[in-house]
Amino acid sequence: MSIQTLTREIFDVKDLNLWYGDHHALKGIYFPIQKKEVTAMIGPSGCGKSTFLKTLNLMNKMIANVKITGEVKFDGQNILHPKTDLVELRKHVGMVFQKGNPFPQSIYDNVAYGPRIHGIKKKTHLDEIVTKALMDVALWDEVKDRLTAPALGLSGGQQQRLCIARALATKPDVLLMDEPTSALDPISTLKIEELIFELKEKYTIVIVTHNMQQAARVSDKTAFFLMGELIELSETSTIFSMPKDSRTEDYITGRFG
Amino acid sequence: MKSKTADRIATAVFVVIAIMITAILAGLFFYIFIKGFKYISFDFLTSPSSNVRAGGGIRDQLFNSFYVLFITMLITVPIGAGGGIYMAEYAKPGKVTDFIRTCIEVLSSLPSIVIGMFGLLVFVNTTGWGYTILGGALALTVFNLPTMVRTTEDALRAVPRDLKEASLALGVTHWHTIKTVMLPAAFPSILTGAILAAGRVFGEAAALLFTAGLSTPRLDYSNWNPFSEQSPLNIFRPAETLAVHIWSVNTQGLIPDVEAVSSGSAAVLVISILIFNLAARLLGSFIHKRVTATK
Numbered sequence: 305m306s307i308q309t310l311t312r313e314i315f316d317v318k319d320l321n322l323w324y325g326d327h328h329a330l331k332g333i334y335f336p337i338q339k340k341e342v343t344a345m346i347g348p349s350g351c352g353k354s355t356f357l358k359t360l361n362l363m364n365k366m367i368a369n370v371k372i373t374g375e376v377k378f379d380g381q382n383i384l385h386p387k388t389d390l391v392e393l394r395k396h397v398g399m400v401f402q403k404g405n406p407f408p409q410s411i412y413d414n415v416a417y418g419p420r421i422h423g424i425k426k427k428t429h430l431d432e433i434v435t436k437a438l439m440d441v442a443l444w445d446e447v448k449d450r451l452t453a454p455a456l457g458l459s460g461g462q463q464q465r466l467c468i469a470r471a472l473a474t475k476p477d478v479l480l481m482d483e484p485t486s487a488l489d490p491i492s493t494l495k496i497e498e499l500i501f502e503l504k505e506k507y508t509i510v511i512v513t514h515n516m517q518q519a520a521r522v523s524d525k526t527a528f529f530l531m532g533e534l535i536e537l538s539e540t541s542t543i544f545s546m547p548k549d550s551r552t553e554d555y556i557t558g559r560f561g
Numbered sequence: 562m563k564s565k566t567a568d569r570i571a572t573a574v575f576v577v578i579a580i581m582i583t584a585i586l587a588g589l590f591f592y593i594f595i596k597g598f599k600y601i602s603f604d605f606l607t608s609p610s611s612n613v614r615a616g617g618g619i620r621d622q623l624f625n626s627f628y629v630l631f632i633t634m635l636i637t638v639p640i641g642a643g644g645g646i647y648m649a650e651y652a653k654p655g656k657v658t659d660f661i662r663t664c665i666e667v668l669s670s671l672p673s674i675v676i677g678m679f680g681l682l683v684f685v686n687t688t689g690w691g692y693t694i695l696g697g698a699l700a701l702t703v704f705n706l707p708t709m710v711r712t713t714e715d716a717l718r719a720v721p722r723d724l725k726e727a728s729l730a731l732g733v734t735h736w737h738t739i740k741t742v743m744l745p746a747a748f749p750s751i752l753t754g755a756i757l758a759a760g761r762v763f764g765e766a767a768a769l770l771f772t773a774g775l776s777t778p779r780l781d782y783s784n785w786n787p788f789s790e791q792s793p794l795n796i797f798r799p800a801e802t803l804a805v806h807i808w809s810v811n812t813q814g815l816i817p818d819v820e821a822v823s824s825g826s827a828a829v830l831v832i833s834i835l836i837f838n839l840a841a842r843l844l845g846s847f848i849h850k851r852v853t854a855t856k
Binding site for chain 1: 654721723724726727728729730731732733734737741742745746852853
């Protein structure tokens with residue numbers, strides 16, 4: 305999967321439907337995602353935004369009784385095809401979860417985990433990757449003297465940045481973030497938001513957030529989901545100043561949700 | 562006021578139950594130690610047992626106990642952990658999985674004497690090996706396997722889902738995720754399961770009577786060739802373990818010092834189990850620290 309294609313779209317989703325058993329969780333979604341942009345997804349709980357996010361790296365496939373139809377093209381290839389190599393896909397599409405979930409290993413081993421498994425053995429090369437990933441998430445100065453210390457000894461915000469570093473270390477093209485700051489204090493949240501802003505230079509970022517100010521602050525495009533449908537997708541500035549759909553307006557002005 | 566009284570009564574009842582359990586356990590230990598401690602000597606531990614004369618030791622029985630334990634765990638742990646991994650991570654919920662689980666549960670509730678009889682039929686007669694350490698170890702495996710499968714399965718299920726997702730999301734294969742993230746996280750619980758299983762092996766007599774036998778050939782501890790008849794390491798020789806020895810001395814012993822040998826053996830058995838448990842836990846926490854970098 306080379307990503308040197310001419311289109312600006314890294315993901316192109318067409319008529320995506322998803323069922324958990326009988327529950328129709330995503331209904332006919334059309335969603336193009338542009339390269340090197342931050343796309344935010346907002347909407348009330350249970351609206352399908354996290355489900356949509358987890359379809360992009362097929363983490364949904366872990367759940368029993370899930371059925372997915374339609375087309376999700378990543379770099380021109382439909383990943384819903386049964387022969388899709390999940391390992392290969394997830395190398396290109398990294399993910400950061402709601403709560404920092406470092407492995408119970410040292411800080412260094414956490415970041416080196418992905419590259420090691422993908423075949424990088426040389427110590428100098430690993431050192432370089434780990435250093436760079438930790439620098440990218442602005443954690444290097446805080447942990448450089450204790451790389452062998454357990455990752456679980458870090459603060460919540462540091463753990464989350466470590467998890468971002470861990471995802472970056474496998475050199476993905478896309479970074480999916482599932483409410484990455486919902487468990488963090490305001491200062492840590494600010495750090496992560498600044499980080500998203502910088503990472504945009506190199507990566508495509510798709511972020512689910514409950515915090516509308518956050519969506520407004522960090523994203524280029526914003527999508528509003530409701531009851532499994534994509535109601536509106538447009539430039540962030542447009543959606544927050546003059547939404548086309550009245551339901552979007554109701555939600556962002558706080559009339560429901 | 563009434564519910565407060567009930568609360569006080571409940572507290573008192575539970576405290577009494579707790580004291581009773583502790584007292585019984587402590588009493589048992591004291592009884593075994595006081596009765597048996599005085600018979601334990603260097604000589605007792607290092608001389609072979611005698612069938613007729615007084616003053617026999619338990620050297621071979623002690624060695625046999627540890628050796629049978631070792632061989633049993635060598636078979637039980639890989640198969641049991643493998644089964645547990647399959648049940649927790651690969652088996653699809655459904656009729657087949659339920660059936661396997663029922664089988665495992667039935668297996669774990671079989672009386673050990675029945676497993677001994679089964680072992681006699683299969684590992685002694687059908688194979689034509691006669692009474693052997695391997696036969697004993699296989700019989701013990703039969704009734705330890707369920708515990709091992711169950712604890713491994715439960716331990717893996719208890720690993721936070723986050724960790725598994727984090728690893729899979731990095732493009733790591735399922736097996737590699739199990740190996741590098743889930744098993745290390747589940748290690749302490751799996752170890753506890755293995756220690757429990759080992760304790761049962763150590764104390765088991767009924768299942769070994771008909772499989773490992775009631776006798777031990779004359780052993781030469783300087784002979785380390787596992788294929789030699791006299792070697793203690795030979796797995797195709799009969800081996801009376803300590804627990805079996807206590808039983809046989811008490812029921813059919815001809816020696817005049819039955820009391821001394823059986824009390825001494827009982828104390829040694831209990832102390833061995835204690836030492837084994839402590840050592841296994843220390844080793845386990847050491848390994849866990851190394852793997853997970855926790856202090």
